[in-house]
Amino acid sequence: MNINLDDVRKLIKQASTRTHSGHPFLDQRWQTDGENIDGRGQRNKDYRRQYYRFNQLLTKTYEPEVVVELGIDEGDSVAHFAYGNPKTKVYGIDVHKDWEHPANRCKKVQEVFSNFTYLRGWTWEHTK
Numbered sequence: 001m002n003i004n005l006d007d008v009r010k011l012i013k014q015a016s017t018r019t020h021s022g023h024p025f026l027d028q029r030w031q032t033d034g035e036n037i038d039g040r041g042q043r044n045k046d047y048r049r050q051y052y053r054f055n056q057l058l059t060k061t062y063e064p065e066v067v068v069e070l071g072i073d074e075g076d077s078v079a080h081f082a083y084g085n086p087k088t089k090v091y092g093i094d095v096h097k098d099w100e101h102p103a104n105r106c107k108k109v110q111e112v113f114s115n116f117t118y119l120r121g122w123t124w125e126h127t128k
Helices: 005-017 024-032 041-062 076-084 101-112
Strands: 066-070 089-094 116-120
Touching: 005 041, 024 076, 041 076, 066 076, 076 089, 076 101, 076 116, 089 101, 101 116
Parallel strands: 066 089, 089 116
Antiparallel strands: none
16 A cells, blocks of 8 residues: 555545535434534534544545554544445454443444444453
């Protein structure tokens, strides 16, 4: 896989000009999430959308075989990686407890995107 900085800059610009991912599940997550999840309001929400769309464009453009993300929180980033290219196997690992809201949201991502695998536990538990 050849990645050059000029191409990455183009993807960043493209991610910053789009307002939605194009997938109903992902767009609905943004519509129903609170505006002030981290206390910084709409501006930060828009910034995070651009970040996630960039991840989507990365897998769409470069078509990697595998993406692994450590510390996936609620799964928004891995969901965009998975949506970007259905052929890419996406793995996300986090230490969620079963009763935690983020774990439930990650399980929902796994239901929607068959190319995403959610692994709950410490990173080193999955290396054996």
